[in-house]
Amino acid sequence: MVLERELIQSRGFRNVQEGTDTVGFEIALRMPNYRGVWGSLIDGVAVTVDGQEWSREVPYWTLQGRTFSIQELRRSTDVRWQLDELATVMVPLAGGLAVGVHDVRVDIALHAPYIPAEFQPSIFTSQRKVTVLA
Amino acid sequence: MSNLKYGVSLYSYTGDMNTVLTLEDAMAQIADIGATGIEILGEGHVPNYPEPSTAWIDQWYGLLEKYQLEPTNYGSWIDSSLWRHRDLTADEGAVMLARDLRLAHRLGFTSIRPKIGVVSMDLRPHPIWEEVIERNLDLAAELDLIICPEIHAPTPIKHPVVDEYIEFIERTGSKNFRLLIDTGIFQRAITTAKHDGLSEEAQEEGWRKPLAVPMSDLVDVLPYVSFIQAKFFDIDENLVDGQIPWREILQTLKANNWSGYLSSEYEGDRLPYRSIEQVRRQHALLHSLEAEIAGTP
Numbered sequence: 001m002v003l004e005r006e007l008i009q010s011r012g013f014r015n016v017q018e019g020t021d022t023v024g025f026e027i028a029l030r031m032p033n034y035r036g037v038w039g040s041l042i043d044g045v046a047v048t049v050d051g052q053e054w055s056r057e058v059p060y061w062t063l064q065g066r067t068f069s070i071q072e073l074r075r076s077t078d079v080r081w082q083l084d085e086l087a088t089v090m091v092p093l094a095g096g097l098a099v100g101v102h103d104v105r106v107d108i109a110l111h112a113p114y115i116p117a118e119f120q121p122s123i124f125t126s127q128r129k130v131t132v133l134a
Numbered sequence: 135m136s137n138l139k140y141g142v143s144l145y146s147y148t149g150d151m152n153t154v155l156t157l158e159d160a161m162a163q164i165a166d167i168g169a170t171g172i173e174i175l176g177e178g179h180v181p182n183y184p185e186p187s188t189a190w191i192d193q194w195y196g197l198l199e200k201y202q203l204e205p206t207n208y209g210s211w212i213d214s215s216l217w218r219h220r221d222l223t224a225d226e227g228a229v230m231l232a233r234d235l236r237l238a239h240r241l242g243f244t245s246i247r248p249k250i251g252v253v254s255m256d257l258r259p260h261p262i263w264e265e266v267i268e269r270n271l272d273l274a275a276e277l278d279l280i281i282c283p284e285i286h287a288p289t290p291i292k293h294p295v296v297d298e299y300i301e302f303i304e305r306t307g308s309k310n311f312r313l314l315i316d317t318g319i320f321q322r323a324i325t326t327a328k329h330d331g332l333s334e335e336a337q338e339e340g341w342r343k344p345l346a347v348p349m350s351d352l353v354d355v356l357p358y359v360s361f362i363q364a365k366f367f368d369i370d371e372n373l374v375d376g377q378i379p380w381r382e383i384l385q386t387l388k389a390n391n392w393s394g395y396l397s398s399e400y401e402g403d404r405l406p407y408r409s410i411e412q413v414r415r416q417h418a419l420l421h422s423l424e425a426e427i428a429g430t431p
Binding site for chain 1: 145148149151152153154156175177178179181182183209211213214215216217218219249250251252254255257260330331332333335336406
C-alpha cells in the first residue's frame with residue numbers, strides 16, 4: 001500500500017479507548033530515514049499537539065504488531081521499523097483529543113551508528129494539521 | 135579495455151519509494167534509461183527484512199526478468215552501537231554479516247557493502263570490523279560475493295581507514311574483500327541540498343563539505359576498487375553538475391582500464407519525483423561524456 005508523503009499520516013490519527021474511557025491518542029508515522037532500522041536505534045519521538053508537548057520518554061510504540069514503552073524499545077533485539085511499515089505512537093492523555101482538526105508536530109529521533117556519536121541522534125521533524133473523527 | 139556499466143541504487147529514490155514509487159515503478163524507471171544494474175539497501179528495500187516471504191522473492195526475480203536488470207550491490211549495516219548500554223560484539227557482528235551475505239546471494243547480488251559503525255570524528259570503524267569481515271571471507275567466497283566497505287566523505291582516500299582496508303586485503307590475500315568508492319569524495323563545490331536528519335553541525339563537519347580528492351589518489355587505489363556509487367546532488371537543465379567532476383572521473387577510469395558498475399546515488403533535495411528526473415540527467419551526462427572520451431584520439 002502506498003503511504004502518504006508526510007511523515008504524519010492522516011489515517012491512524014485517533015483517540016484510544018480502554019473500556020469506556022478515552023485514555024490517549026495515536027498517530028501513525030512513516031519511517032523518515034532512507035533505511036529501516038532495528039527498534040533499539042529508535043531514540044523516541046517528541047509529540048506536540050496544539051502547543052502541548054510530550055517528551056521522547058512518554059509515547060508508546062507499536063511496531064510489527066507489538067507494543068513497547070520507549071525504554072523497552074531501546075533494549076529490544078527483534079523488532080524493526082521498516083520503510084514500508086507504519087509505526088503507531090500512543091500518547092497517554094485522559095479524555096483524549098477533541099474531535100476536529102489539530103496541529104500536530106513530531107520530532108523523531110533515530111541513531112545512526114556510522115555517524116559520530118557527537119552528532120547523534122538524528123532528528124526528523126514533521127508538522128501538519130490532521131483530523132480526529134472520534 | 136575498460137568496460138563501464140551503468141546502474142541505479144534505489145537509495146536515489148529515497149522518499150519517493152513507497153510514497154510515489156513501488157518497486158516495480160522504480161525498476162521501470164531504471165530500465166527506461168538503459169541502465170542494466172539495480173542496487174538496493176537490504177534494510178531499506180526488502181519487505182520484512184531480514185526474512186522476506188518467498189512470494190516477494192519470486193516477485194523480485196519476476197521483475198528483474200521483466201525489466202532485464204541484474205542485481206549489483208546490496209547495502210548492509212553492522213550497527214556497532216545498536217544499544218545504549220553496550221556495543222555489538224564481534225560474534226554478533228559476524229552473525230549479522232553472514233545473514234546479509236546469505237540474503238544478498240539469495241536475491242542474486244554479487245557485491246555487498248557493509249556500513250560499519252564508527253568510533254571517532256574521523257570515522258574510524260569500530261574495532262570489531264576486522265574480525266567480523268575475516269570470519270565471513272570463506273562464506274563470501276562460497277557465495278561468490280565481494281564484500282566492499284565504502285570510502286565516503288568526509289573520509290578521503292589518503293587516510294588510515296583506507297590504509298587499514300588495503301593492509302587487510304594484502305594480509306588475507308582474499309579476492310572477496312575490495313573497496314567501494316562513493317564519488318561524493320570528489321565533490322568540488324558546496325551543495326545547498328538539504329540532508330534530512332543530519333544536524334547543521336554534522337553537515338559543516340564534512341558530510342556536505344567539498345572534499346575534492348584528487349584523481350591521482352583514485353588511480354593509486356583503483357586496482358582495489360570493485361564498485362562505484364555515483365553520488366551526486368544536482369544536475370541542471372544543461373546537464374552541468376556543479377559539484378562532481380564527472381569528466382575527470384570517467385577519464386581516469388577509462389585511462390586506467392577500470393571495469394565495473396557506476397551506480398547512481400542521487401542525494402539532492404527530496405521533493406516528490408525530483409529523483410527520477412535527476413537520475414535521468416545523470417545518465418544522459420555520463421553517456422555523453424563517455425562517448426566524447428571514446429572519440430578523443
